Amino acid sequence: MTVTEKLLDSVQEIWAGYHTHPFVMGIGDGSLDQEKFRYYMIQDYLYLIDYTRVFAVGVAKAKDLSVMKLFAASTHTILDGEMDIHRAYMKRLGISREEAENTPVSLDNRSYTSYMLRAAYEGGEAEVMAAILSCALSYEAIAKEILKKNPQADKHPFYGEWVSGYASEEYHKENERLTGLMNRLAADYTPAQMDRLIDIFTACSRYEMSFWDMAWEMRR
Numbered sequence: 106m107t108v109t110e111k112l113l114d115s116v117q118e119i120w121a122g123y124h125t126h127p128f129v130m131g132i133g134d135g136s137l138d139q140e141k142f143r144y145y146m147i148q149d150y151l152y153l154i155d156y157t158r159v160f161a162v163g164v165a166k167a168k169d170l171s172v173m174k175l176f177a178a179s180t181h182t183i184l185d186g187e188m189d190i191h192r193a194y195m196k197r198l199g200i201s202r203e204e205a206e207n208t209p210v211s212l213d214n215r216s217y218t219s220y221m222l223r224a225a226y227e228g229g230e231a232e233v234m235a236a237i238l239s240c241a242l243s244y245e246a247i248a249k250e251i252l253k254k255n256p257q258a259d260k261h262p263f264y265g266e267w268v269s270g271y272a273s274e275e276y277h278k279e280n281e282r283l284t285g286l287m288n289r290l291a292a293d294y295t296p297a298q299m300d301r302l303i304d305i306f307t308a309c310s311r312y313e314m315s316f317w318d319m320a321w322e323m324r325r
């Protein structure tokens with residue numbers, strides 16, 4: 106088993122819950138209230154800004170240039186790639202950059218990114234990657250499962266762009282780069298060190314679930 110496979114194995118139950126979450130199912134069949142999606146978009150835009158900072162900690166912790174380049178490239182991929190999905194939705198929903206950036210970050214959102222940043226600052230390169238990976242991989246799994254259940258979901262006039270973005274080959278390729286790095290960084294980890302990675306990955310997977318709950322309930 107690779108390091109990533111061990112991490113995924115430890116969160117199967119939590120991840121199974123994503124696919125039946127009402128917010129996710131609503132994106133999948135197109136029935137989600139757009140007000141909820143509007144709320145989610147703003148919070149997720151703010152989330153991605155702090156998520157990018159976790160990669161920046163990876164840049165600072167990198168022990169060699171190849172690792173530094175991978176973390177650095179990902180900051181660009183998020184700020185100028187993934188966030189394009191958000192900017193396109195914000196335009197459609199009439200959300201200005203000012204409105205998004207002046208919206209208070211919800212407590213669930215703040216807790217999640219604060220946890221990731223703490224795990225990253227306290228650890229080394231592999232712990233940074235363990236904090237990142239649940240976010241990166243779970244959205245690909247969710248979008249692909251949506252497409253399995255609703256093969257036309259990526260054609261939906263509103264939610265299609267979200268589904269096709271996270272189910273895309275481009276997003277998958279970026280995730281392959283991240284898992285390759287995770288597997289390399291922790292290849293020689295002891296069982297105790299591996300337990301710590303599992304602990305971080307599990308906590309982030311639980312935070313992912315609370316992010317969906319937060320969006321569904323539009324928690325302030």
Ligand SMILES: Cc1ncc(CN)c(N)n1
Nearest residue numbers: 149152240241244313316
């Ligand atoms: C909360 C959350 N988790 C994951 C992703 C996918 N990068 C995201 N945009 N937002």
